[in-house]
Amino acid sequence: MSNVILGLDRWGNVNVDRRMGLQLELAAAPRVVGIDRDPQRIVDRLDAGISMVIFGPLGFGKSLLLDSVARCLTTSGQQPERLGGRLGSSREPFGSLLNGPNLVLAEALVGTVVTTGRLLSYLQRVCAVDRPIVLVDDAHLVDAHTMRCLSQLVAAQAITLLATSDLVPRAALTSVDDATTLLLDDLWIKGGAERLDLEPLTEPESAELVREFAPGTQFDRVTQALLHTRSGGSRVILRELTAEVARQEPTLADLERTAFAFQAPSRRITDLLTHQLRGLTPAQLVTLSLIGALHKTTYTRALMLSSPADLGDLIRRGHVRRLSDMDNHVQGHAMLAEAALARADSALLRSSTQRLVEVLLTERSHGIATTPAEAQIIAKSWLERSDIRPGVTEKWGQAVVADILIMAARRSRSGGQPEQALLYSSLSLEIEPGLKATIEYSRALAACGRYAAAVAVTSTADELLVKPSDGVKLARWAISLTKFSPLTAAQYDAFSNRVAGWFVGDLAMRGEVEYIRLTQAVQNMDCARVARDGEFIANNEDYNVITRIRAACLSSMGHVHEGRTQHGLTLLELATDLNLRERAQRNADIYSSDGLGIEIFHSTAALRCRSGLEVASLTDELDQWIRVSVADHDHGKLGILGFISAQLSHYRGDTVGTEAELRMADANLVQSDPGGWLPWVQSLHASSLARMGLMQAAAAKMARARGCTIPAAGALSQFEFDQSDLQFLMHSGRNVAALHLARRLLKSADEQSPLIRSWLLNTFYELGEPAADVAVRLEQIASETDSPIVLAMAQRASAAAAVDADKMDVAARHLAELGAYGMAASACLKAAHLHGQRSNSVSERRSRALADSYAAASAAGTFSIVLPPGSERSPIDTLTAREREITALVQQGLSNRDIASELFLSVRTVESHLYQARIKTGQGARGAEPDPSADLIPSDPSAI
Structure with a gap:
């Protein structure tokens, strides 16, 4: 074999680097990988006389692509001839021609001796060209x-061939002739045809196909990601999964409005997966199931489970793929791995698992x-053996066994298996009693809905405290339990006094006591105190880093509610910086860097959605999470991520999308609710x-949400319930009752958050209250805050x-x-009416x-919009001549008093003109006014 290096140029063509004096024929075709699935591009290659072989795993859309090419050829006036392989047709000479799907060809050849010349003569006669185009599906x-x-x-250039083939193993199977496989390989290796490898579907391609498979159905972001991930890039599996999920969509008459998180595949999908596993050996089935259970593992470890040939075959088939972003790592197709587990030989699976466990524990030592994932395996x-004690503990040690069980409990809890988590954590507590196992057991009880028992377990854990870091961990979990069972003011005082008694004088413990008081302020909706005290905790380097991160998140929300959005972002930047420290030390803890990262992201999303500041910037990070x-x-x-998606949809004005996102968030939190989110969602x-x-x-x-909540819930929970009641009243036509409730909420918020007041005032506007009264109060709040959405709402009310x-x-x-976009569409309809x-x-x-454009954008799921022609208009065009003049003087550096003196106006009049200019151009406070170009200042003074 000569040494040939193939590479792609910027246009996707292949460059051939000739080494060792290798002379290649000009007709030699390169290997093309990842070419677009555009049938017209393939037609262009066929018209140029270039044959092609399309390779791809089962279900990747090879036949569909071939059909599309055939349609394009027919549309252009050509008559390609269709051939195809069938199971069993490879067992007899020319069986694919005589017993294949092309009956006309079979009748023409029956009773004759099939030769290459006779086949060419038939193809030329049928296609009416000297060099016919032949399409062969399932050529393997x-x-x-x-x-x-x-x-x-093909070698004689008598025909142009387009063939499709599965990625089959080299060894001959019942339905595959090894000689056929070699001939297909020879076609592209020797240059007779180009090779096109169908890659797995990308996320955008999957999303486009989902819209095609289920037109009119709006799926939430989590479901879209599930469909793409679980399909493994296969078009066929994606189609079946989409149909299954679409069938599960609730009807308008469904009062439950439930979704299914990671639902079990239907029998139809199971049969499809079984068909794809048909050619695997028993050892390969076990290997695939274990690689899937490991989530992702190194290629070297995968070789411990399988022979190199078997593993290579799994990769070649697309059942296992190499991870491009993780060097030397592989990952199994999730659904195929689950199907392989169901079909695997139990004895072989048990022995292979035991070998894997020995390797993992030896590596740990x-x-x-x-x-x-390894801990769960x-x-x-x-647990499959009855000798976990003392056999296992004697071999590996109590500490190792207990730690493995705790890790398995955490993964089971997050994976929606709370009862399994309870079993693992109870065994860990029995093997090695201590604070770590006690807290994990309490978490498992809470995950099973046994909140009183979870609190009782931690209430007697004080005697397990050995060092201040233990006190920090116990206090942290006890604080989390207050979400499941909210405390009264007296109970908060007792809780604070209890924690203050642990390790008196320790600075880290003092931080925990202050954090307890901070959570009480959150429950009481005391935004000013949350902002102030949370920032103090976050900036104190003597306190625990996790406590500082969580305090920074809470403080940021306090600041945004007080109208200081930019300051809130500064605190979130601090939280992000703190979270990057000591990542490795915390990754094994329940508060890992990823777990805190989601908490920071949730705070960022809430801040941006409530203030309207660069909300579109959230989408990429959300999709990644x-x-x-x-x-x-x-x-x-x-x-949690479904809840964040719902926030974005609600902000965008997508009512249907918001409900879909919250429905999926509800379904996932029913399975695992680590933070007491379910009643709120x-x-x-x-x-x-x-x-x-x-x-x-x-x-x-709403009845179900109230049933999940302790009656002693704080002001925050009550406010959320009141907001839901307000929406219910508004949209059921009971405007009088809605106004009464909105006034009560506004009265309770008068001394609190400006941001809450602004959204309640916007509710008054939507309920038809006099716009003048609403506008005055919104303009006052807008002048006190840096929230862009408040300024825009004030501008809308002023216009009305x-x-x-x-x-x-x-x-x-x-x-x-x-x-x-929802509010923008409403404002446009009001403008049209005026x-x-x-x-x-x-x-x-x-x-x-x-x-119409804004309404379409609100339901599109993105922050992009297509405006109708002629709709562009500069904000500067709406300024009066006086407002333009004063704005231009501001840009020259003059103060309000200087401008008033120069134009013979009062300072208040200048401020009024500037405020109107700020409203019209959507700018912030002074210093952020638009920079008008020179042509905005009239050259003729008489025009002013």
Whole structure:
């Protein structure tokens, strides 16, 4: 073999580097990998006389691509001839021609001696060209005699061939002729044809296909990620999964409105997966199932489970893939691994698992860390035997066994198996009693809904404290338990005094006591105190780093509610920086860097959605978090991420999307709710159902949310329930009751968060209250905050109060620029109505067209928009001549007093003009005004 190096140039063509004096023929075809699946590009190659062989795993859409190419050829006036392989047709010479799907060809050849020349004569006559195009589907099932004829015709350039083939093993199987496989390989290796390898579907391709498979169905982000990940890039499996999920979508009459997280595949999908595993040996089935259970592992460790040939075959088939972002790591196709586990030989699987467990524990004894997935495999293997004590503990040590069981309990809990987690944690507590096992046992009890028992376990754990770090861990979990069982003020005092008695004088413990008081302020909705005290804890380097991170997150929310969005972002940057420290030391802990990373991301998302600051920047990071959590099978994280997705959809104005996101968040949190999120999410789900007009379903969901909550819940929980009740009243037509509740909430918030007041005032606007009163109060709040959405809402209310259609158009545009497409569409419809009252039909049509564009953008799931032609208008165009002049003077550095003196105006008048300019251009406070170009300042002073 000569040494040939193949590489791609910038256009996707292949460059051949000739070494050792190798002389290649100009007709030699390169190997093309990852070429687009555009059938027209393939047609262009065929028209140029270039034959092609399409390789890909089963279900990757080879036949569909071949059909598309055939349609393109037929449309252009050509007549390609279709051949195909069938199971069993390879057992007799020319069986694919005589007994294949092409009946016309079979009749023409019956009773004759099939030769290459006779086949070419038939193809030329049928296709009516000297060099016919032949399409062969499932070429790996074609008999060797037929394939040899086709290869000879390709080599003689008598025909142009397009063939599809599975990635079959080299060894001959029942339905595959080894000679056919070699002939297919010879076609592209010797240059007779180009090779096209179908890669797994990318996420955008999967999303596009899901829309094609289930038109009109809107899936949430987590479901989209699940469909892509579990399909493994296979078009066929993606189609079946999409159909299954679409069938599970609730109807409008369904009061439960439930979703299914990681639902078991249907029999149809199971049979499809079994068909794909048909050619695997028993050893390969065991290997695939164990690689899938390991989640991802090194290639070297995978070789311990299988022979190099068997592992190479699994990779070649696409059942196992190398991870491009992790050097020397492989990962199994999740659904195929589950199917392989069901078909694997139990004795062979048991012996292979035992060998793997021995290797993993030996590596651990040499300092190599055990992953959660590995710990779960080890724990399961121990429980299959009755001698976990003392046999296993004597061999590996009590500490190792207890730690493995705790890791397995955590993974089981996050994976939606709380009862299994309870079993593992109880065994760990029995083997090695201590604080770590006690806390994990309490967590497992809480995951099973046994909150009183979880609290009781920790209430007697004080005697297990040995050092201050133990006190920090126990206090941290006890604080988390307050979400499941909220405390009264007296109980908070008792709790603080209890923790203060541990390791008196230790600074880290003092930080925990202050954090307890911080959580009490959160429950009481004391935003000013949350902002102040949380920032103090976050900046204190003597306190525990995890406590500092969580305090920074809470403080950021306090600041944004007080109208200091940028300051809140600064605290989140501090939290991110702290989280990057000592990552390796905390990755084995329940508060790993990834776990805290999601907490920081949730705070960031809440801050941006409530303030309207760069909300679109969240989508990429959100999708990345969802991908990781789907791969980890982590229900708890997916529940939180589903809630964050719902926040984005709600902000965008997508009512249906919000309900879908909350439905999936609810489904995941039912499986694993590590932070007591479920009642809150169910309450918000009830609100979204009310906005959709599904009042009965909303009432049922609200009843369930209230049933999950302790009656002594704090002001925060009560406020969330009141907001859900408000949505229910608004959308059920009970406006009088809704106004009464909104006034009560606003009165309770008058001395609290400006941001909460602004959103309640916006509710008054939506309920039809006089716009002038709302506008005045919103403008006052806008002048005190740096939240862009508050300024935009004030601008909309001001336009409504002034009955000014142009100002309403400007307000709509600013809302759209912030990504609040639902409110922007509403403002455009209001502007269109005002234009219509003035008989301005052109502007009315433009505003209605914009409203349609904004409404479409709100339901698109992205923060991108296609505007209708002629709808662009600069904000500067809406400024009056005086506002332009004063704005230009501000840019020259003059103060308000200097401007007033120069223009013979009062300072208050100058401030009023500047404020109006800021409203129209969507800018912040002074110093952020627009920089008008020179042509905005009239050259003729008389024009001012």
